[in-house]
Amino acid sequence: MTDLFQATLSMPGLVPVLLVTFAAGLVYGFAGFGAALIYMPLATIWVPPPVAVAGLALSAVSSLVTVVPRAIRQVEPGPTALMIGAALLTAPLGIWVLRTADPLALRWMMSGFVALTLAALMAGWRYSAVPGRAARALVGAATGVVGGATGLTGPVVILFHLGGQGSAAANRANTLVFLTVLSLLLLPQLALQGLLSAPAIGLGLLQLIPYAAGSRLGQAIFDPSRETLYRRSAYVLIAAAVVLGLPKG
Structure with a gap:
């Protein structure tokens, strides 16, 4: 374990990755989404995508004690469980893409x-139909593929929840619980395909503290009456992550 942490502490770009982790947790705490949207484009500047995906998934453990306890009281358990189950069925395909x-x-x-996700969110995309079980299963399955391949478990489900007609509180709770639980359940699948490497484990463990601190702070400053302000702030941070994280090659 000592060797693992020593190797992780000597990882190039560790400090900026930890700062990005804190920012991702902060946005996740007050907006209910956006952690991976900020983390993945920026973290992969310094670490390989498989390490970043597995590291962020491991960091999600902290959400179980920071944001999930409050959200679980407002979540819709049946629909959320259906989407998580569908995502788990297709995640191995996405992880194979990540690996190869x-x-x-x-x-x-x-x-x-x-x-694309940011553009849709800023455009205020909405749909009027009430989603059934098949639609929710399809959204979950799409999330599994995209999340497994890129670590971006959020885009599909964020657009699905925020574009619907449900209450803001329920949508936020459903998204928080879905993203946290799915991230944790991806860990054994990443391990089965050999992507839960020592660097990923070391990085994920170190990220627990800044991610938890950011999430806790974000939840503490969240005020439902100022939801628009928080969402716009998240948009600005996500846009900055896109620009700064664009590959140079």
């Missing part, structure tokens, strides 16, 4: 997904 694809191509894919 060119790292530069993955970084471009990540930046593209984040940019």
Whole structure:
């Protein structure tokens, strides 16, 4: 364990990655989404995509004691469980892409997904239909593929929840619980495909503190009456992450 932490502490770019982790947790705490949208484009500047994906998934453990306890009281358990189950079925395909694809191509894919998600959120995209079980299962399955391949478990489900007609509180709770639980359940699947490496474990463990601190602070400053302000602040940070994280090659 000592050797693991020593190797992690000597990792190039560790300090900026930890700062990015804190910012990702902060946005996640007050907006209810956006951690991976900020973390993945920036963290992959310094660490390979597989290490970043596994490290962020491990960091999500802290959300179980920071943001999930409050959110669980407002979550819709049946629909959320259905989406998590569907995502788990398709995640192995996404993780296979993560394991075999060119790292530069993955970084471009990540930046593209984040940019498209941000554009849809800022445009205020909405749908009027009431989603059934099939629609929720499809959204979960799509999230599993995208999340496994890029670590971006948020884009599909964020657009699904925020674009619907449900209450803001329920949408926020559903998204928080879905993203946290799915991230944790991805860990054994990453391990099965050999991507839960020593560098990923070391980075994930070190990220627990800044991620938890950011999430706790973000939740503490969240005020439902100022939700628009928080959401716009999240948009600015996500846009900055897209620009700064664009691959140079």
